[in-house]
Amino acid sequence: MSIDYGRLFAALPSPHMVLDHNFNYVAVNPAYEAVVMRSGSELIGRNLFDLFPNEGEGGKRLRASFTRVFETGKQDTLAYIPYDIPRPEAQGGGMEQRFWTAVHTPLADENGAIAYLVQNTVDVTDIARLRQAASLPFASKAGETRLLERAREAEQQHQALLAESDEFRRLFQLAPGFFAVLSGPTHVFVFANDAYGKLVGNRPVIGQPVKEALPEVVEQGFVALLDAVYRTGKPAGGEAVRLMLQRGPEEAPKETYLDFSYDAIRNRDGEITGIFVQGMDRTEAVRTQQRQKLLLDELNHRVKNTLATVQSIASQTLRAIDDPVEAKTRFEARLRALSNAHNLLSEREWASTSLSTILSQELSIYESSRVAAKGPAVTLSPKTSIAIAMVVHELATNAAKHGALAGDDGSLRVDWQKRGDRLMLDWTERGGPPARPPERRGFGSRLIERVVNGELGGEIETRYDAAGFSCTIDVPNPEYEEQVL
């Protein structure tokens, strides 16, 4: 008996259709009519791309496959192709998202010329929807394999697809930012790139829910935040967000700063199936910023304090001296002393300086044969350095104006020693005119007293003898050595 091939075609449970060279429908079976929601009379004789226009990737790939079949005479398979089709008005109209696999087989006429092609297509939309994270290239290979088993001939294309997916995977894997894909309401890791691994101390996370993989983040509210994103679909995230994160195996959690975002992953029906996590580890940048801010604050503080000091020198000098020329000279000399002390400190990056350096700098303008300074090494804090420099400047100025350095013969000796936890400094002028107590206490002597008694918490004993002026400065150790600015 002969087989009615027309009836066989109609009876095939799988959707089939025949196209000519111009991609016009020649035949369709009922399974095909059902799957595209169109009757044969609406299709036959009409162009596929007119009825189902698609300017996107799906349209291009379908057209390319048809063309290959007509040109090569060989079967061509589209393992997986997104191709949306219009919903008939009766069913509400609009476009419907669909995924297909299709096998295109050439049909030769009696002369061997390729006149038609037969398409066997399977609507795999439901299978595609089963895949977690369908919008991303991170779907598990198992799911993809299941899908592709349906399209038996798709082995080659399968490889191409996997290669494409692997390409994406590699890109994400090595990206400088961290990426992770979480699946389901318990946020199970299905993908985490190298940067993410580094972020969490290379702990194994894949296959585990966040709360088990990274237990320390639970109490910090991150799982609650993931829950909210999963529930509402609203993205969440932040810039330079501080958290405590274990950065190495068996390590205690460390302060970490992250820019991050959580974005819901939806399937084709718009249902949330997971969360895409991405971000940058900003810890180093934030630390640098914090250090810079500290430095700037400190710099600002020092500048303002120094200006206040200069303001005081100016105002006290102008107040005490009526002659403007004399006032200018004294102001400039004091400013110079202050500036010199700053120079010493800046050479040492504002760490500390030594008493002998401060003394030799301030006394260097006098003949070295007439000045001697001697004592053990004593370290001074920046603040104390400036205070001592100003005291030495005032004492030396007095010596040069009224004391041993005023004439041609006198000399100055500065000796100091550590006595227990105290510093004793002797200032002795000899060979000059007899010393007489000043009639009124000037700025210099008030400053000396304020620094020694107030700022350094010590004492000063002054002696006005016939042989010359001398004084002993006695300050406690912690006040001159350990003090920080």
Added chain:
Amino acid sequence: MHTSRSNLVSGLRVFIVEDEALVMMNLEAMLEDLGCVLAGSAMRPAQLEASIARGIDADVAILDVNLGGTLVFDYARALVDSGMRIVFATGYGRGGLPEEWRDRPILQKPYTEQEVAEGIAAALALAR
């Protein structure tokens, strides 16, 4: 030179805390010009602690924020708790003050005599 503001603070007893001798001398001179009475001073934390323990007889205290590395806020708390009105003086500006002290009058170094008078007047107004 004296403004009506300065008359407001004339005769007030002022306690000052400042760790730099030069800056303190200038502040003392300003207060003298304003007609204030210097009620005492401290340059180091230990001195300030001793003064607080003895009790400070003053209307207002001007507090340098950074005393050679020690921040003045614990002392400020003790002073305020004992009913003292306070004015901060600092090179850091208002941003350098902890939240709880930002509503206090502040003298940004270097400050003028006029600003000192205004700061004291503001401290008195705040207390009422």
